Amino acid sequence: MTGPPGTELLSDLGRARDEVGEVLEVQLLGGGLVEITARLPHLAATARPGEFAQLRAWQGVEPLLRRPFSVAWTEGDRCAFVLEAVGSGTRMLVALRPGDALRSLGPLGNGFGFDPCPARALVVSGGLGCAPFPLLVRALRRAGCPDVTVLSGAATGARLYPAERFRRGDGGVAVLEATDDGSRGHRGRVTDLVASRCDAATIVYACGPNVMLAALASTLAGLAGPPRRAEVSLEAPMGCGFGTCLGCALPVVAGGGPDAPREHGTAWALCCRSGPVMEVSRVAWPELLALPPAHVA
Amino acid sequence: MTGPPGTELLSDLGRARDEVGEVLEVQLLGGGLVEITARLPHLAATARPGEFAQLRAWQGVEPLLRRPFSVAWTEGDRCAFVLEAVGSGTRMLVALRPGDALRSLGPLGNGFGFDPCPARALVVSGGLGCAPFPLLVRALRRAGCPDVTVLSGAATGARLYPAERFRRGDGGVAVLEATDDGSRGHRGRVTDLVASRCDAATIVYACGPNVMLAALASTLAGLAGPPRRAEVSLEAPMGCGFGTCLGCALPVVAGGGPDAPREHGTAWALCCRSGPVMEVSRVAWPELLALPPAHVA
Amino acid sequence: MTGGHPDLSVDLGRGLVLPNPVGLASGTAGYGFELRRLIDIDRLGALFTKGTTLRPRPGNPPPRVAEVRGGMLNSIGLHNPGVEHVAAVYAPEFARWSVPVVVNVAGGSVDDYLLCLRRLEDAPGIAGYELNISCPNIEGGMDYGQDAAAAARLVAAARALTSRHLMVKLSPNVTDIAEVARAVAGAGADSVSAVNTFVGMKVHRGIRAPVLPGRGTGGLSGPAIKPLGLAAVARVRAAVRIPVIGVGGIMDAGDAVEYMIAGADAVQVGTATFVDPGAALAVLDGLRDAAPGLRARPAAALRGGTVPPAGVEPASTG
Amino acid sequence: MTGGHPDLSVDLGRGLVLPNPVGLASGTAGYGFELRRLIDIDRLGALFTKGTTLRPRPGNPPPRVAEVRGGMLNSIGLHNPGVEHVAAVYAPEFARWSVPVVVNVAGGSVDDYLLCLRRLEDAPGIAGYELNISCPNIEGGMDYGQDAAAAARLVAAARALTSRHLMVKLSPNVTDIAEVARAVAGAGADSVSAVNTFVGMKVHRGIRAPVLPGRGTGGLSGPAIKPLGLAAVARVRAAVRIPVIGVGGIMDAGDAVEYMIAGADAVQVGTATFVDPGAALAVLDGLRDAAPGLRARPAAALRGGTVPPAGVEPASTG
Numbered sequence A, B: 001m002t003g004p005p006g007t008e009l010l011s012d013l014g015r016a017r018d019e020v021g022e023v024l025e026v027q028l029l030g031g032g033l034v035e036i037t038a039r040l041p042h043l044a045a046t047a048r049p050g051e052f053a054q055l056r057a058w059q060g061v062e063p064l065l066r067r068p069f070s071v072a073w074t075e076g077d078r079c080a081f082v083l084e085a086v087g088s089g090t091r092m093l094v095a096l097r098p099g100d101a102l103r104s105l106g107p108l109g110n111g112f113g114f115d116p117c118p119a120r121a122l123v124v125s126g127g128l129g130c131a132p133f134p135l136l137v138r139a140l141r142r143a144g145c146p147d148v149t150v151l152s153g154a155a156t157g158a159r160l161y162p163a164e165r166f167r168r169g170d171g172g173v174a175v176l177e178a179t180d181d182g183s184r185g186h187r188g189r190v191t192d193l194v195a196s197r198c199d200a201a202t203i204v205y206a207c208g209p210n211v212m213l214a215a216l217a218s219t220l221a222g223l224a225g226p227p228r229r230a231e232v233s234l235e236a237p238m239g240c241g242f243g244t245c246l247g248c249a250l251p252v253v254a255g256g257g258p259d260a261p262r263e264h265g266t267a268w269a270l271c272c273r274s275g276p277v278m279e280v281s282r283v284a285w286p287e288l289l290a291l292p293p294a295h296v297a
Numbered sequence C, D: 001m002t003g004g005h006p007d008l009s010v011d012l013g014r015g016l017v018l019p020n021p022v023g024l025a026s027g028t029a030g031y032g033f034e035l036r037r038l039i040d041i042d043r044l045g046a047l048f049t050k051g052t053t054l055r056p057r058p059g060n061p062p063p064r065v066a067e068v069r070g071g072m073l074n075s076i077g078l079h080n081p082g083v084e085h086v087a088a089v090y091a092p093e094f095a096r097w098s099v100p101v102v103v104n105v106a107g108g109s110v111d112d113y114l115l116c117l118r119r120l121e122d123a124p125g126i127a128g129y130e131l132n133i134s135c136p137n138i139e140g141g142m143d144y145g146q147d148a149a150a151a152a153r154l155v156a157a158a159r160a161l162t163s164r165h166l167m168v169k170l171s172p173n174v175t176d177i178a179e180v181a182r183a184v185a186g187a188g189a190d191s192v193s194a195v196n197t198f199v200g201m202k203v204h205r206g207i208r209a210p211v212l213p214g215r216g217t218g219g220l221s222g223p224a225i226k227p228l229g230l231a232a233v234a235r236v237r238a239a240v241r242i243p244v245i246g247v248g249g250i251m252d253a254g255d256a257v258e259y260m261i262a263g264a265d266a267v268q269v270g271t272a273t274f275v276d277p278g279a280a281l282a283v284l285d286g287l288r289d290a291a292p293g294l295r296a297r298p299a300a301a302l303r304g305g306t307v308p309p310a311g312v313e314p315a316s317t318g
């Protein structure tokens, strides 16, 4: 996946399908977070943790493009998404009511890796970065992971995704919280909680704002005993979501070698095809931080 | 009003005002006709028969421009409009529900002339051309016109504007109907009914499709005893509705004379400023008929 | 903030000082008489009149306007009463208004333009001229907006004739708008406005033909052209030192701010006025609220943007 | 109607017969591999590949796409694996597909284009070439799409090299697209496609800067450009006799019909595919339903339009 443009493997689009589902529930979780549950049988049956769907719930061209959202969890023929109204598309989505149609193209992208299953899983969530994790937590537990700890951070307590929704009834999942203002859990950054919980048997899974992920990357790089692996889920503005527009480039460290020529120092990988989940060591962090925030496009 | 461009009198925009009203009622009249009643105190207080308002009942830019509609009738602080869903704007309008906001810029354009009041008034309505006439009928009667006859035509009976709504409780108003398919009233064109009801004391007021108005014009031209005056209400695609875009040109007969130079044989007059009501003799009928239907823009 | 209105005046040079950066775009406000009845145009930065020609013009046959997604097409054909009427009848009125009135001048030959300007020179109440070199072929004249050298000759001749402010309205329908901007700046233009409308067409499926008469094309304006206008303004801004007036799809104050970030010193509101006669006033009020932030000069704002890795010259597309 | 599918095939000349007039536009369908998983691309009239260059190109830095009202901007920068990979790895796959694959070729110097074509000449599965002369400055090369003479030289050289169908993709960012169309037709192009994207900019009020990197501009595509694309196609149609392929903002079959009325012999669906991977198929199905009406030739349809009073040459704006 790190070869030159065009030699990247094609993502597994074999499972992706365009389906029109029905909204079942729109729950306000507090702090602006909204969880939308919809009947989307195909997505529910096929989505793996970390994968996303391109959603559309409006007619016409305002907005024009679909919007990408992680699959938060699935249950039978239902899927859930966690989001917040930040722009025109998300405003339309949070305004949905039960019975409304919701169009989904998915599952798309790659997912988190948990085969073989880690002995410890450290799930690091920042703000809306919670979105892919209920599904991952369940999958890890089903795969037999004995120790799943969620580190859940947000600006304030009100904006924390409810711990119970990470667990989804599984008492074996630990959830530790952190808030910038200290209104709940640890006062400070969620990444502060990582170091002491990481060992060579751990896989770290993280999703959140780029600054948080970069902080995590440097925390991990500074550890005496690094984790077995660390995977982050990234965002990029997307045209298509399925690898044809080449719009969702993210900076990655150049592959090197004569068969991976680079015209410039930085290489790009497609978020929708080589991502959204990438190994932490693959991401070119300084270049990523130099970009405008993903939501600026 | 027939001078060269720029010497046309400015229409009386002094009364026009932009106001946000509230929809009170949306009635389906059958045959696709819809009557919308709204609380629009300024328009209700100031609109004269034949004048129109530029309406908008949506946010965003789809559609972009306001849409012009005749003031059908007023009552206290209420105004009504009669329309049909033919395109994006009218679809939005007929989908309004009581309580929704309706924005009106008006009154705009000139109105029908009835001062001095005619001894006989012959009101000729074709299809949605009914729209300006309830207000005119009432004004004529209030001005003392003893003989007001409405000739109301449509394709089928279902598409006839209800006779009672022309009268609005005034038993002194006669309504004669005509339908293309003979399903109600006279079978044939509404203009067939004109000749026998027209004399030198009559003012004819007409509104309807261009072909109907042109037929009326030639009927009148062929009469041994022409009416005192005949006025038609015309349509043109509009940019602004208040005389600044110069988009709503209609072909009129050239004014002639040294102070009314014409570069071409046909002159144009603005529908929103010199219209929508024009004297029948002022309209360049062949040129008007050569245009695509008003709704094509 | 001192509590009073922030000073938003913009000195465009050669005596044209706009009390604020929001004007009414040419052709969307007539000569101001109608809009005066509807809004307080004296609060605005400027009124740019309808394109005025040497002789009266009746304009094009209908239909002259057609709506498209996010915009409208117009084919008005410079319907105007001619310069004599404007100078003799309208200008004395302008002199009584506090809003600066800039007369948009259009023409066929260079001589037509110059005769038109000469007549206006004697008239009162005129704050400056906006040379509409983006008007289309009329009377077989050439389209100056599409030929940098011809535009420069026209502007040089106009410059020799007047000491009033000379703004040039640029056409976006060109390969390189910067080249035309440089040419007219070099020939003595005091400022440039960009953009005029884009050549577009609406086809009606019912009549299976274009809606507008003649060649079927008209000028596209409105929100649909905002990204194109912004790109043009940024390009012009980088090419010339004279003030740039941004126009194209401005519907609200945020749009105006975007033009200023792209490099505009002032803006014109066009099609939005049709939707809402008070649109320009709303833009102005919105700018006042945002005024503290307005100081960022365009170049600085552009520098604040995303900086690509050294050596990469991003392509504009594909 | 005979009950079966109407024959919608379009013979574009020199061996390129599209089974139907609906293709996937260059840069919006990659090389077909991804879309094949999502839709039955073999039902379509053609697949136009991503712009392919002599050497692999990593493309521009992010962000590369940004949405605007009714459209999107892109600044992909011809991210592609290079002609060798396309010829050696992809083309043999194309040969197994029934959809005709037209390779969109982009380049810096004339030599780059020619070396690229030469490599493709040996490859199977290629139904023709679409010369992307509307690609922006890369490696200091000139923009052929904006210079009719340069475009003609490039096309003449390409013509001498291949007997495959040679389509030329025209840039709309020019003063006179008809001039370029005539030049490439004269130089041996078999058809032209119009239009590529329009140079646009998105400015973000939050960061007070353009969103896209570098100069901040990108190519505008989508519904917002449809009126502009229609005008360009009508203009090109009037200028040349070779087939014209219409592209720009086609979202549904009605849009495609409008392009055909304006003069297009076939169409390409671009941005719509991002919104709905099946958009091109929906356009095709819609056209089939409308097929009886499709016969009206462009010129005839245009003649059916509004005819202005003699002597009036409508202006395009103002």
Ligand SMILES: Cc1cc2nc3c(=O)[nH]c(=O)nc-3n(C[C@H](O)[C@H](O)[C@H](O)COP(=O)(O)OP(=O)(O)OC[C@H]3O[C@@H](n4cnc5c(N)ncnc54)[C@H](O)[C@@H]3O)c2cc1C
Residues within 6 Å of the ligand: A052, A063, A067, A068, A069, A070, A071, A081, A082, A083, A084, A085, A086, A087, A088, A089, A090, A091, A109, A128, A131, A132, A234, A235, A236, A237, A238, A271, A276, A295, A296, A297, D206
């Ligand atoms: C693979 C992937 C998975 C994703 N999963 C999720 C998910 O599960 N849940 C989720 O909520 N989001 C998720 N996102 C992000 C989500 O797609 C965007 O927030 C969404 O597309 C925004 O669409 P919009 O139309 O509301 O805003 P846009 O119209 O795209 O943006 C309009 C404006 O809103 C503002 N804006 C947009 N986003 C933000 C922001 N985050 N903060 C502040 N201002 C903003 C900006 O001014 C922006 O210009 C994901 C993105 C990717 C790439």
Ligand SMILES: Cc1cc2nc3c(=O)[nH]c(=O)nc-3n(C[C@H](O)[C@H](O)[C@H](O)COP(=O)(O)OP(=O)(O)OC[C@H]3O[C@@H](n4cnc5c(N)ncnc54)[C@H](O)[C@@H]3O)c2cc1C
Residues within 6 Å of the ligand: B052, B063, B067, B068, B069, B070, B071, B081, B082, B083, B084, B085, B086, B087, B088, B089, B090, B091, B109, B128, B131, B132, B234, B235, B236, B237, B238, B271, B276, B295, B296, B297, C206
């Ligand atoms: C002064 C004036 C007064 C008017 N008063 C009234 C009135 O009182 N009541 C009223 O109903 N209308 C009236 N009209 C006409 C009305 O303004 C138009 O019908 C309206 O603007 C259409 O807007 P739209 O958005 O629905 O259609 P548009 O978006 O403008 O048109 C979209 C498409 O719909 C189709 N379409 C539009 N109109 C028609 C039509 N009439 N027949 C068939 N297809 C059509 C066409 O294909 C058109 O391209 C008046 C017009 C004027 C100028």
Ligand SMILES: Cc1cc2nc3c(=O)[nH]c(=O)nc-3n(C[C@H](O)[C@H](O)[C@H](O)COP(=O)(O)O)c2cc1C
Residues within 6 Å of the ligand: A239, A245, A246, A247, C317, C318, D025, D026, D027, D028, D049, D050, D051, D052, D074, D076, D078, D104, D132, D169, D195, D196, D197, D220, D221, D222, D223, D225, D247, D248, D249, D250, D268, D269, D270, D271, D272
């Ligand atoms: C993301 C993207 C990439 C594109 N890449 C190319 C390209 O490589 N070569 C090319 O000739 N056109 C390219 N185009 C232009 C399209 O082929 C098409 O001309 C344009 O998008 C207008 O059509 P649309 O509005 O249907 O998208 C690209 C367009 C988009 C949106």
Ligand SMILES: Cc1cc2nc3c(=O)[nH]c(=O)nc-3n(C[C@H](O)[C@H](O)[C@H](O)COP(=O)(O)O)c2cc1C
Residues within 6 Å of the ligand: B239, B245, B246, B247, C025, C026, C027, C028, C049, C050, C051, C052, C074, C076, C078, C104, C132, C169, C195, C196, C197, C220, C221, C222, C223, C225, C247, C248, C249, C250, C268, C269, C270, C271, C272, D317, D318
């Ligand atoms: C109906 C109409 C008439 C116009 N007439 C003129 C004109 O006479 N002279 C001119 O320079 N620009 C004219 N324009 C162009 C506008 O001044 C402005 O440049 C363009 O509409 C883009 O701005 P907007 O999108 O805000 O409307 C006209 C525009 C419209 C819509």
Ligand code: FES
Residues within 6 Å of the ligand: A237, A238, A239, A240, A241, A242, A243, A244, A245, A246, A247, A248, A270, A271, A272, A273
């Ligand atoms: S979003 Fe189009 S390639 Fe990734």
Ligand code: FES
Residues within 6 Å of the ligand: B237, B238, B239, B240, B241, B242, B243, B244, B245, B246, B247, B248, B270, B271, B272, B273
């Ligand atoms: S509609 Fe603008 S002048 Fe009449």
